[in-house]
Amino acid sequence: MPDGVRLPASRELALSLGVNRTTVAAAYELLEKEGLLSAHVGRGTFVHAPSAASTGAISFSSSRPADELFPVEAINEILQRSTRNPDLLRSLLQLGSTLGYEPLREYISTTFDGEFTQSSASGVLISSGCQQALDLLARAFVQPGDLVMVEEPVYPGLREVFHRAGARLIGLPVGEIGLDIESLELALRRERPRLILVTPDFQNPTGATLPLQSRIDLIALAQQHNVALAEVAIYRGLRYHGDDLPSLRSLDESRSVIHIGSFSKIAFPGLRVGWVCATREHIERLTEAKQWSDLHTDHLSQYILHEFARSGGLAEHRRQMLETGRQRLSATLSALETIPEIAHFTRPQGGMSLWVTLRQGLDAERVLDATGGRVSFLPGSAFAVSRRYPSSFRLSFAGLRPAAIRKGIEIIGEAARRAAASTPERYTSPHMAIV
Amino acid sequence: MPDGVRLPASRELALSLGVNRTTVAAAYELLEKEGLLSAHVGRGTFVHAPSAASTGAISFSSSRPADELFPVEAINEILQRSTRNPDLLRSLLQLGSTLGYEPLREYISTTFDGEFTQSSASGVLISSGCQQALDLLARAFVQPGDLVMVEEPVYPGLREVFHRAGARLIGLPVGEIGLDIESLELALRRERPRLILVTPDFQNPTGATLPLQSRIDLIALAQQHNVALAEVAIYRGLRYHGDDLPSLRSLDESRSVIHIGSFSKIAFPGLRVGWVCATREHIERLTEAKQWSDLHTDHLSQYILHEFARSGGLAEHRRQMLETGRQRLSATLSALETIPEIAHFTRPQGGMSLWVTLRQGLDAERVLDATGGRVSFLPGSAFAVSRRYPSSFRLSFAGLRPAAIRKGIEIIGEAARRAAASTPERYTSPHMAIV
DSSP states (O other), X not given: OOTTOEXXXXXXXXXXXXXXXXXXXXXXXXXXXXXXXXXXXXXXXXEOOOOHHHHOOEEOOOOOOOXXXXXXXXXXXXHHHHHTOHHHHHHHHSOOOTTOOHHHHHHIIIIITGGGTTSOGGGEEXXXXXXXHHHHHHHHHOOTTOEEEEEESOOHHHHHHHHHTTOEEEEEEEETTEEOHHHHHHHHHHOOOSEEEEOOSSOTTTOOOOOHHHHHHHHHHHHHTTOEEEEEOTTTTOBXXXXXXXXXXXXXXXXOOEEEEESTTTSOXXXXXXXXXXXXXXXXXXXXXXXXXXXXXOHHHHHHHHHHHHTTHHHHHHHHHHHHHHHHHHHHHHHHHTOTTEEEEOOOSBSSEEEEEESTTOOXXXXXXXXXXSEEOEEXXXXXXXXXXXXXXXXXXXXXXXXXXXXHHHHHHHHHHHHHHHOOOOOOOTTTTOO | OOTTOEEOOHHHHHHHHTSOHHHHHHHHHHHHHXXXXXXXXXXXXXXXXXXXXXXXXXXXOOOOOOGGGXXXXXXXXXXXXXXXXXXXXXXXXXXXXXXOOHHHHHHIIIIITGGGTTSOGGGEEEESHHHHHHHHHHHHHOOXXXXXXXXXXXXHHHHHHHHHTTOEEEEEEEETTEEOHHHHHHHHHHOOOSEEEEOOSSOTTTOOOOOHHHHHXXXXXXXXXXXXXXXXXXXXXXXXXXXXXXXXXXXXXXXXXXXXXXXXXXXXXXXXXXXXEOOHHHHHHHHHXXXXXXXXXXXXXXXXXXXXXXXXXXXXXXXXXXXXXXHHHHHHHHXXXXXXXXXXXXXXXXXXXXXXXXXXXXXXXXXXXXXXXSEEOEXXXXXXSSSOOTTEEEEEOTXXXXXXHHHHHHHHHHHHHHHHHHOOOOOOOTTTTOO
């Protein structure tokens, strides 16, 4: 049950379950003591979903930025500034263009993604975060029954969008060095997909990054087979080690790669601003889908993020994010080294998460259970398309301080030991070695 | 072409069209003089879509609120207040609940829609405006091929959402007193729709309001045929004359009517905040659709609108909106009386628009053309489902001052006279008398 849902009155629930009302009341009391419900006199009883804060669990579950780093001062200044210009504020409160707030679109095309300055604002559509950009892509490109090729394991929100659009998904394996190009080549010989979707930098959940030659090959394959190619570039700005690789869009001389960006990982997810850079024809189709989805993205958020980027606040914030991310990634990798029950983990150079595979036969969900709620993470099954990942899980480290990371991984280690002691070597997944 | 689209360089366009470059340059220059393009040295040439401001046209095209009434001071105060609470701001910038900002959900369920206080926050989902609420409804309830009954003429954004979801639409005629219940009854005997969608108050485009008895009959019919019933209540707060009628949701003892509200008409459309009140089961399905659409609606907008409503700013703003709306509606009705070429127009008691039908044989698009761009409005065809409305058009009056309204209708009258002089009585639509 989602957080904040109101439960039926105990009398009502007792009636519908055919049990005594005191039984229900006792159950509610128990759940309230455990912090899973909150009762308000006269208002009712509400679900209080466990979060890291309320349960004390160390959560590796969410690839969201650390909010203690949010530059509240800089945002305050922008808000203050906006209040000094009544005409501006009035225009931000009024209905606007489906394409987005013009100065932000200009900024994204000419400055922020300096790599592909040849795209002008006419090739930029503002979306309500990356999630909506994916949804618009599904709406503009995919008919029920169409084939779509995605990476596997994959971000569940990407899989769900295309699944709900009626696409048949083919999951292409992602290894330590990103999407397996050979598998793609083989798949393209057999099938003709409508779209290929790739996260070349710090893929979620593996953290893998596609090498330059694979990027070049990927673009060539997509062109050769005349398939639309889209890249999710939302973690791209979060490289802690090594050198940036060119985006697919910048490598593609025809500029036909669809590029999805967002402020959610490099800045603030709560404001819900992302974007798509694409050919004019693609932007037109996406804009039509956007129009009927929600008319346009909230104006004030777009204004704030444009001001934040333009004023240098974003660059300053990113420096801090990179410094902190580097420490957190390093703490995660060192801690994982100490757990013998872990057979393998990826070593990303940036992003927010990595992919852990337990020793053969150890079940990730069992290990999660064995932590007794002191740690949370998403087990491999959440990221599956057509394979199974029973022994794998995602660790999202970016939102946790090094001490919490070390403690959390220590708890996972203990839990894995206990689970190993009681787990027969039940099955061997042929896919465990993929990442 | 939408506003802000960048045009190809004249050399490029000349090549692709096979014409001389000076021809293209001359065309660009001409369009720039007419204010339809703007050229920026070093950046390129951009489409500058005509708006009331830039062309001097009097626009009756958009049912958006008058931004000169926006209480910029009150919003400034809220923004100032938010900057004094760093923890609050930090939480607004972070990822949040798909259901929406909890205090706003509570407010909507208990105070704002005081009519149906029995619904708790668990029965409220925040959406990115009414447009997204409609889209979520289509996603949660409609499979391709499903029947959906809507009013006709109807808001194009509603029609498009369900059309794109693959629904087969049945348009039920809307008369001066709203949806024709007899037509609904007949249609329900023949067909079993998945959903009925109605705007009981100040329907867009007709401005019609459904009488109490029709509301009661509508709910009974939906229940009898076991069809989901949804009401769009976004104009509900804008009654200039007469007494409020109860919403469908408040009349329905089973509380199964789905109720869509929004801040866009009663406050600010640029912040994109709407909501759905429904049964817990319906909210769960809608929330799942929302999750994969865009995770959640922007936090800061929700915070601002909650503060605005909670502090009394919204009530104060609505008083002004009602006063202004009353004057503008009155100016519109009086001016329309003076045009003999108009056979009929609706007389709404609130909302933002009304529906005008020209004398038999007069074509609304011809009249629009004959205004020579000095006035704009949406012709009847924009609101059609399966009928034709060649002689009708929508006049959205809420965004125009009385003087502009009078001048605009005078221009329409002249244009209609000119068009009548040159128009044979070509056709008779059996539906012209419906509204």
